[in-house]
Amino acid sequence: MNSRDISMAGIGEVRDDYVPASDYFSQEFAELENELLWPRVWQMACREQDIPEVGDFYTYDIVDESIIVVRTAPDEVKAFFNVCPHRGNRLTADCGHVQRFRCSFHGWQFNLDGTPNQVVDRTDWGDKLPDEDITLSPVKVGRWAGWIYINMDPDCEPFETFLGPAIAAHEPLQMDGLRYHWKKSAVVPCNWKTVLGMFNEAYHLQATHSQMLPYWDDYTASYARGRHSMFRYEDTLPPGLPSKRLGKSPEDVDIRQGLADYIKDMDKTLKTSEAVLMVDAVDRLVEEVPREAEPLEVLMKLAQFTMEDLAAKGIDGPVLTPEQIAEVGSDWHIFPNHIMISSANAVLAYRARPNGHDPDSAIWDVYSLLRYPKGKEPEVEQEWCNDLADEDAWPLVLRQDFANMAGIQKGMKSRGFKGARTNPKQEIPVSHLHRMLREFMGV
Numbered sequence: 001m002n003s004r005d006i007s008m009a010g011i012g013e014v015r016d017d018y019v020p021a022s023d024y025f026s027q028e029f030a031e032l033e034n035e036l037l038w039p040r041v042w043q044m045a046c047r048e049q050d051i052p053e054v055g056d057f058y059t060y061d062i063v064d065e066s067i068i069v070v071r072t073a074p075d076e077v078k079a080f081f082n083v084c085p086h087r088g089n090r091l092t093a094d095c096g097h098v099q100r101f102r103c104s105f106h107g108w109q110f111n112l113d114g115t116p117n118q119v120v121d122r123t124d125w126g127d128k129l130p131d132e133d134i135t136l137s138p139v140k141v142g143r144w145a146g147w148i149y150i151n152m153d154p155d156c157e158p159f160e161t162f163l164g165p166a167i168a169a170h171e172p173l174q175m176d177g178l179r180y181h182w183k184k185s186a187v188v189p190c191n192w193k194t195v196l197g198m199f200n201e202a203y204h205l206q207a208t209h210s211q212m213l214p215y216w217d218d219y220t221a222s223y224a225r226g227r228h229s230m231f232r233y234e235d236t237l238p239p240g241l242p243s244k245r246l247g248k249s250p251e252d253v254d255i256r257q258g259l260a261d262y263i264k265d266m267d268k269t270l271k272t273s274e275a276v277l278m279v280d281a282v283d284r285l286v287e288e289v290p291r292e293a294e295p296l297e298v299l300m301k302l303a304q305f306t307m308e309d310l311a312a313k314g315i316d317g318p319v320l321t322p323e324q325i326a327e328v329g330s331d332w333h334i335f336p337n338h339i340m341i342s343s344a345n346a347v348l349a350y351r352a353r354p355n356g357h358d359p360d361s362a363i364w365d366v367y368s369l370l371r372y373p374k375g376k377e378p379e380v381e382q383e384w385c386n387d388l389a390d391e392d393a394w395p396l397v398l399r400q401d402f403a404n405m406a407g408i409q410k411g412m413k414s415r416g417f418k419g420a421r422t423n424p425k426q427e428i429p430v431s432h433l434h435r436m437l438r439e440f441m442g443v
């Protein structure tokens with residue numbers, strides 16, 4: 001790589017308040033990621049729920065690679081490069097169930113553990129085709145909180161080392177008990193880091209989602225956590241009270257009604273997260289709690305009513321301490337491309353992947369997970385919803401985010417744009433990703 005390539009690739013200094021623009025659109029930077037990031041980093045492939053039975057497989061595609069994730073025993077998951085060792089054909093697509101993997105080209109078959117099961121006319125090779133030559137190439141597997149991660153690098157760091165502080169922060173949530181509420185994906189018109197960075201901070205809330213301000217005080221503080229990062233609401237009014245940006249006196253606002261408006265609105269406009277589980281309980285606030293109750297008391301009552309309602313429905317989630325809530329915060333970004341907005345009984349998760357080699361295109365996966373009564377988990381199919389303005393496919397809040405996407409990707413290429421001036425308090429997850437990318441790739 002010559003010096004022009006390097007400057008094109010934007011290998012400049014990242015600061016908390018600056019990210020080189022070309023990270024987001026240069027072909028050279030994308031190719032660096034394809035060589036030095038994706039083949040070496042732990043990345044979320046699917047959830048345990050995607051492959052519940054022995055023989056169930058999930059095909060995880062990333063740039064030019066494809067990985068088969070397969071359940072080989074009730075509590076054993078293995079992964080392989082998705083390629084037939086005979087002539088290189090792909091063995092699987094999407095997900096499904098098999099006794100053995102079978103190549104459609106010449107009918108070679110492989111056991112779930114990757115060993116060859118049948119080679120048509122194998123005697124033609126004499127003794128020149130030992131099993132070790134034609135066993136599927138293994139890929140490492142890491143399992144955490146119901147998520148299944150893979151790593152193509154046989155010499156990668158241990159999965160637990162990679163997750164680092166994310167493990168302790170998420171442990172109290174018992175996230176492995178959550179199940180899909182819905183699962184949607186789309187091809188989006190921007191770089192994978194562009195879309196990731198749009199969902200990795202709450203600074204945009206006051207402009208992009210301003211309908212939330214009457215019941216949501218929106219100032220966040222954000223922090224690096226090893227290679228990962230998180231943000232949380234700090235020095236804010238309790239939920240249900242208006243954003244300080246609106247200049248309203250909180251005493252004039254009925255927090256009981258504010259909470260009801262917030263929960264019902266989020267249930268309608270985001271269709272995910274804890275609000276979905278609170279709609280049936282929230283009306284009790286106005287009915288049973290006096291108007292003059294202190295905000296803390298109102299919130300405690302809401303927690304109590306919600307727990308009673310969920311318990312009556314057979315949902316038995318963890319009770320988190322204030323310290324645990326503070327550490328899991330509002331949102332965690334797991335390097336490089338997995339986001340989780342978590343609470344005791346719900347997670348809204350995202351994953352961004354490059355769409356092939358095009359730096360202006362990405363695949364955006366959205367996962368709504370909820371805690372369900374045992375045996376009442378819905379059957380959820382993966383949906384592809386590429387029309388980002390489709391009101392039936394995507395809830396309002398996500399459509400509001402999507403509406404910014406193409407403009408950002410195009411605008412960052414302008415000769416008038418000098419690089420992203422990220423907010424050094426509220427947008428650390430955005431800048432930190434780029435700093436960590438450079439460190440991880442060694443560029």
Ligand SMILES: [Fe+2]
Binds near residue numbers: 204397401
């Ligand atoms: Fe947003």
